[in-house]
Amino acid sequence: MSEEKYPAGEFLSALFLYAHDFNYNHLVFEANRFKVSVNLVRRSNTYGNAELFYASADPKSFAPVMSAINQAIEIAELEGDRQAKVMTPDLERGEQIFQFKLREFGHGRYQLDLSI
Numbered sequence: 001m002s003e004e005k006y007p008a009g010e011f012l013s014a015l016f017l018y019a020h021d022f023n024y025n026h027l028v029f030e031a032n033r034f035k036v037s038v039n040l041v042r043r044s045n046t047y048g049n050a051e052l053f054y055a056s057a058d059p060k061s062f063a064p065v066m067s068a069i070n071q072a073i074e075i076a077e078l079e080g081d082r083q084a085k086v087m088t089p090d091l092e093r094g095e096q097i098f099q100f101k102l103r104e105f106g107h108g109r110y111q112l113d114l115s116i
Helices: 008-021 059-078
Strands: 026-031 036-042 050-057 083-087 095-106 109-115
Touching: 008 036, 008 050, 008 059, 026 059, 036 059, 050 059, 059 083
Parallel strands: none
Antiparallel strands: 026 036, 026 109, 036 050, 083 095, 095 109
C-alpha cells in the first residue's frame, strides 16, 4: 500500500464539490483496521436514490482526512451543536456544514455518516 498521505484540505474540497455537483447528500466513511472507504449516497425523491464508491485507502495514509473530520466533530460536540463545520481552502463557500452519526459494529469496524 502507498505510504503517501492524503492532503485533508484538497481531498475534502474535492469530495464536497463532487457530492454537491451530483446531488449526493450523505458521505459514508467505513473504517476498520485495514481499510477506510468513502461512499457517496443520494436519498432523494427528485433525483432518485444512488450509491457511489468514491475512494479507499489504508488508515495510515487517510489519517489527515479523518483527523480533520474528527476535529470538526469534537468542536461541535463541545459547543453542544449537532452540526459540524469543515473549512477548506478550495471551497468557494469557504466551509461545509454537516450533521454526523457514528455507528460501531464491533471488532474494530466503524461507520461515520455525514449528512450534507
